[in-house]
Amino acid sequence: LRDTDGDGIVDRLDLDSDGDGILDLEESGQDPAIVDVDGNGVLDSTTDVDQDGILDVADADDNDPTSTGSVAPVDTDNDGTPDFQDVDSDNDGLSDLVEGGTDPNLDSDNDGMLDDLTDADGDGIADAIDLDNGGTPANTPDTDNDGTPDYRDLDSDGDGFSDVEEVGGVDANGDSLIDIQGSLVDGTSLPDLNGNNVPDVLEPVTCLTIYNEFSPNGDGVNDFFVIECIENFPNNSLEIFNRWGNRVYRKKGYDNTFDGHSNGDIVIDGSRDLPVGTYYYVIDLGDGSRPRAGWLYINR
Helix, strand or coil: CCCCCCCCCCHHHCCCCCCCCCCHHHHCCCCHHHHCCCCCCCCCCCCCCCCCCCCHHHCCCCCCCCCCCCCCCCCCCCCCCCHHHCCCCCCCCCCHHHHCCCCHHHCCCCCCCCCCCCCCCCCCCCHHHCHHHCCCCCCCCCCCCCCCCHHHCCCCCCCCCCHHHHCCCCCCCCCCCCCCCCCCCCCCCCCCCCCCCCCHHHCCCCCCCEECEECCCCCCCCCCCEECCHHHCCCCEEEEECCCCCEEEEEECCCCCCCCECCCCCCECCECECCCEEEEEEEECCCCCCCEEEEEEECC
């Protein structure tokens, strides 16, 4: 019989099978605010109308007494391991323990499980997260309020940067999943670019806006290619290419000073003024996140 967290209690009798601090009831897809008001990890109601062994609050066919009933546990990352047995349900490289709101210092070996699974009162919940024993239950935050808790959300703060990027994980193909499935970043030292003690993964980059049309005609209005809040990324670098893929501009530490003049090898009729048209930019913020690319239009 499987004992995912190795605590000596087989999963079918364990209220937190993977020891990640989030109770199985919630990870299986139930809403604890409705079906487990007392927070003890067990369904409040014991009603089973069709007597199939599955309580009505978790039974999709509770009015069919001939059905055997079934509960399909949630498997967020579709890796074949349901969330209640998966220490990284969304496979973003940050453990459910951390994303569920539990103190990452309670997992010193960074295996995604509580170090101490002692359960003094024998209620099936480790003391570290058991309110009855002075612990702190996981609050499973939903940072961007999109209805998906962080431990199941690939962009927890909803800022357009994936969690795996913002925690410094490796995602070479850009699918927002960590490349080496099962590998976890250290939840005790997450990147915090601005040093405000809020990890980047939980702090949306709300002001990074790229204005991709400008008219460098010297009238003092909209004369420069502007990236709002670029000053927050001092290690950035910007490259701009024409439609043929020739680089026409490059600058490290871009500071909103591109005015349509080429600093590359492109010279047209003796002038470095780039003609009206569509160009393409690549901006590397220099913070370990994946470079961003898009188009810009010069209109003189």
